[in-house]
Amino acid sequence: MTMQAPVPAAAGEPGRLAITISGLVKHYGSHRALGGIDLEVRRGERIVICGPSGSGKSTLIRCINALERHDGGSIVVNGIRLTADEGTVQDIRQEVGMVFQHFNLFPHLTAIENCMLAPQLNRGLTKARAEKLAMHYLERVHLTDQARKYPSRLSGGQQQRVAIARALCMEPRILLFDEPTSALDPEMVNEVLGVMEELAASGVTMLCVTHEMGFARRVADRCVFMDHGEIVESGDAASFFEAPESQRLRDFLAQILR
Amino acid sequence: MNGLPIDPALAWGSLPALFDGLKVTVILTALPLLLGLALAFPICFARMSSRRWLALLAEAFVTFFRGAPLLILLYLVYYGLGQIEALREGPFWILFGSPFGCAIVALSLNHAAYMVEVLRGSLLAVPHGIVEASEALGITRRNIFIWVKMPLAIRYGLKAYQNEVVSFIKGTAIVSVVTITDLTAVANSIFEQTYDPFTPILCAAAFYWALVNLIRIGFGLWGRWLNRHNAEGVAADVLVPGRAAALRRTSDLGQVTP
Amino acid sequence: MTNLSLAELAGYMRQLGEGALVTLELFLTSFALAFAFGVLIGIATLSRSRIVHAVWRVYASIFMGVPSLLVIFLTFYGGSAMLGAVLGEFGARIDISPFAAGVIAFTVVYAAYIAELVRGAIENLPKGQFEGARALAIPPAIMWGKVILPQVMRLALPGLVNVWSFMLKETPLVSLAGLQDLVAAAKIAAGATKEPFIFFVATALVFIAFSALSFRLAGRLETRLDRGLRREATGHPPARATA
Numbered sequence: 001m002t003m004q005a006p007v008p009a010a011a012g013e014p015g016r017l018a019i020t021i022s023g024l025v026k027h028y029g030s031h032r033a034l035g036g037i038d039l040e041v042r043r044g045e046r047i048v049i050c051g052p053s054g055s056g057k058s059t060l061i062r063c064i065n066a067l068e069r070h071d072g073g074s075i076v077v078n079g080i081r082l083t084a085d086e087g088t089v090q091d092i093r094q095e096v097g098m099v100f101q102h103f104n105l106f107p108h109l110t111a112i113e114n115c116m117l118a119p120q121l122n123r124g125l126t127k128a129r130a131e132k133l134a135m136h137y138l139e140r141v142h143l144t145d146q147a148r149k150y151p152s153r154l155s156g157g158q159q160q161r162v163a164i165a166r167a168l169c170m171e172p173r174i175l176l177f178d179e180p181t182s183a184l185d186p187e188m189v190n191e192v193l194g195v196m197e198e199l200a201a202s203g204v205t206m207l208c209v210t211h212e213m214g215f216a217r218r219v220a221d222r223c224v225f226m227d228h229g230e231i232v233e234s235g236d237a238a239s240f241f242e243a244p245e246s247q248r249l250r251d252f253l254a255q256i257l258r
Numbered sequence: 259m260n261g262l263p264i265d266p267a268l269a270w271g272s273l274p275a276l277f278d279g280l281k282v283t284v285i286l287t288a289l290p291l292l293l294g295l296a297l298a299f300p301i302c303f304a305r306m307s308s309r310r311w312l313a314l315l316a317e318a319f320v321t322f323f324r325g326a327p328l329l330i331l332l333y334l335v336y337y338g339l340g341q342i343e344a345l346r347e348g349p350f351w352i353l354f355g356s357p358f359g360c361a362i363v364a365l366s367l368n369h370a371a372y373m374v375e376v377l378r379g380s381l382l383a384v385p386h387g388i389v390e391a392s393e394a395l396g397i398t399r400r401n402i403f404i405w406v407k408m409p410l411a412i413r414y415g416l417k418a419y420q421n422e423v424v425s426f427i428k429g430t431a432i433v434s435v436v437t438i439t440d441l442t443a444v445a446n447s448i449f450e451q452t453y454d455p456f457t458p459i460l461c462a463a464a465f466y467w468a469l470v471n472l473i474r475i476g477f478g479l480w481g482r483w484l485n486r487h488n489a490e491g492v493a494a495d496v497l498v499p500g501r502a503a504a505l506r507r508t509s510d511l512g513q514v515t516p
Numbered sequence: 517m518t519n520l521s522l523a524e525l526a527g528y529m530r531q532l533g534e535g536a537l538v539t540l541e542l543f544l545t546s547f548a549l550a551f552a553f554g555v556l557i558g559i560a561t562l563s564r565s566r567i568v569h570a571v572w573r574v575y576a577s578i579f580m581g582v583p584s585l586l587v588i589f590l591t592f593y594g595g596s597a598m599l600g601a602v603l604g605e606f607g608a609r610i611d612i613s614p615f616a617a618g619v620i621a622f623t624v625v626y627a628a629y630i631a632e633l634v635r636g637a638i639e640n641l642p643k644g645q646f647e648g649a650r651a652l653a654i655p656p657a658i659m660w661g662k663v664i665l666p667q668v669m670r671l672a673l674p675g676l677v678n679v680w681s682f683m684l685k686e687t688p689l690v691s692l693a694g695l696q697d698l699v700a701a702a703k704i705a706a707g708a709t710k711e712p713f714i715f716f717v718a719t720a721l722v723f724i725a726f727s728a729l730s731f732r733l734a735g736r737l738e739t740r741l742d743r744g745l746r747r748e749a750t751g752h753p754p755a756r757a758t759a
Contacts, residue, residue, distance in 0.1 A: 065394055067390055067393060067394060090396055090398065093393070093394060093395070093396035094396045096394075097394070097395075098391075098394040100387060100390070100391060100394075102387055104385075104387040104388050104390065104391035105388075105391075106388060106391075106392075106406060106410075107388075107410070107487060108409050108410060108413065108484075108487055109487075110487075117395075117397070117405060117406075118392075118395035118396065118397055121397050121398075121401045121405065122395070122396050122397060122398075150486075150487035151487070152487055163391075166395070167394075167395070170395055170396060263594070263597075321724060322720065322724065325685075325720070325723060325724035325727050325728075326685075326720035326723055326724060327684075327685040327686070327687070327688045327699070327720070327723055328685070329688040329689065329691070329692075329699060330688060330699060330702075330716055330719050330720045330723070331720070333699075333702075333703060333706070333712070333716050334712070334713070334716040334717065334720065337706060337707075337712035337713075337716070338706075338712040338713035338716050338717070339713070340712075341710075341711070341712060341713045342713070424581075425682070428582070428583040428584070429583070430583075431583035431585040431586060432585060432689065432692070435692060442583065442585060442586060442589075445586070445589075446589070449589075449593060455590070455593035455594035455597055456590070456594050456597070459586055459589055459590045459593070459594070460590070462586060463578075463582045463583075463586050463587075463590075466581065466582050466583055466586065467577075467578065467581040467582055470581040470582075471577075471581055
């Protein structure tokens, strides 16, 4: 059966890395967005990345699935080294799911069709099997009753949960979240965070750009603080929040937790 | 004149001839619509290509065949191409040697040039974030075009396409100058036989009016079906502001906020 | 250009030039009239009267659903008869020239399009513009001339540019009613010299060049109107708000 929870950190190979980033550099014209990032992500690890806007955190995770092409350094995802080669990029994208700030659902497809499209196209699943798969993951985000609705009829929180289910349907081993709750009305943030916490408990590798510090405390194995395209500080959630080392992180936390 | 400008007996008697003319007009509309659309796709891709010479070539095509009045295009194909020795000797002379073939060629080129711009505008209106989401799901570029970009582009461009088809049908009225007996030519010849300036032309006008409005109704239904995913009561005309809004949203998303 | 002497060529060029002037005259006259009537009709359709509305709907539907060529033929062949019906014996003796038929036909057809644009632009204006003017007891004529229409023109400009270039490309149709315009001259020259390719391509390029020129002017006009709006936006409204 293809219908399984996203593969949990393989118990047999505990030390294996999901993502290895070293010396990652990215420029937009003359602006340096990323200036030599080094980051290792273990399988099953849950990492929260935060930082002021313009710090390069979105760029970093968008480089991992090649939505942005990096200019220097290397990215290795599940043992595949990311190159400009179209086939390699496709391989990596099969391993990595992504959830966006603005959901980016296909407006012309129903919730369930949104989930079915990629499995049908990429894996050649029949309609019936894709539907079963989609229903399975819509259930995980508690949306089976909205499956036949178009995105325009769903609330923001529901749309974002459909987007999560859509990413899960490709059964990726790694999930990237790019500020998944910042475009939501406050009362809808929790339903999305709830689903993400359930996912975290299932053991999937997660990289999450977010300012939801409560979520970070509850879920993150490690928090990473970025500023000006560099990783300033990283550590486990407890020390990150209770005893920040750098002044920059202290300032940032003071602003955000005010 | 007996007050009423239409002679009912003449109108009734002319019906069979007018219907024959209508048939020619419909064929002269349908064929170039198909050929022009088929031609528009590759030219549109060339127009949007990153290869400068290709884009310039496509732009020159569009500028010429859109900017030149249809009547001149028709004269050019009908009288001008016969000058070219190679063409006169070659196998295509079956096409260019007949008025009908010339009309089809001129009309198709003209329609193709307009459709390049309609297509391009509609494709550019597809929000970038949605394309990115498809890429992140690992869907190949070809499949993204077929299953995501085109379905959305059709929705954004439907109104522009309808306008083009309607004005194209009206434009076909000139083919009588190369001895094709379309609806206008039939009306003209009845006028020349009877010297009744109103009845034949008004009857032909009524035929055109009916054809145009049939097309409008058809597009209206098509648009309503395509937009079933939008909230109820959203008329097709709302699509244009919708597209502008989508465009604005795209440009916001295009700027990555790292 | 094998068998074309320089003198002959000059002769044809003169004819083409004269034809181009006729085309330009026809185009500008028709556009000016269509614009004037279009604006008036557009404003008139805002009336709440059902009859006005029904008449507008019928008029717009007919002339937006019928080829311009038929309207030209109708005015050209049927114009005298129509004048006869309206003006009696005297009218029937007036012959409608191809030029007049073209101007009448284009005016009637394109006034409908321009009216539609103006209607749409007025409906897109913020309601506050009317209310503000009324609250200040500005007379209607001044309200329309100084407050509403300038803004309407700015909103309608892209559509007007479209109508402009579309109408330009339809002007050659009048040559089919016998007008000696640019296209007719090109056709004569093409037939006489047996060089149709060159003459028709050149004619097409004249139209394209004229379009390009007018697009550039329209672009400049647009920035100018926008600038005016911006100046107004920073200057007057606060003063009005306190007034």
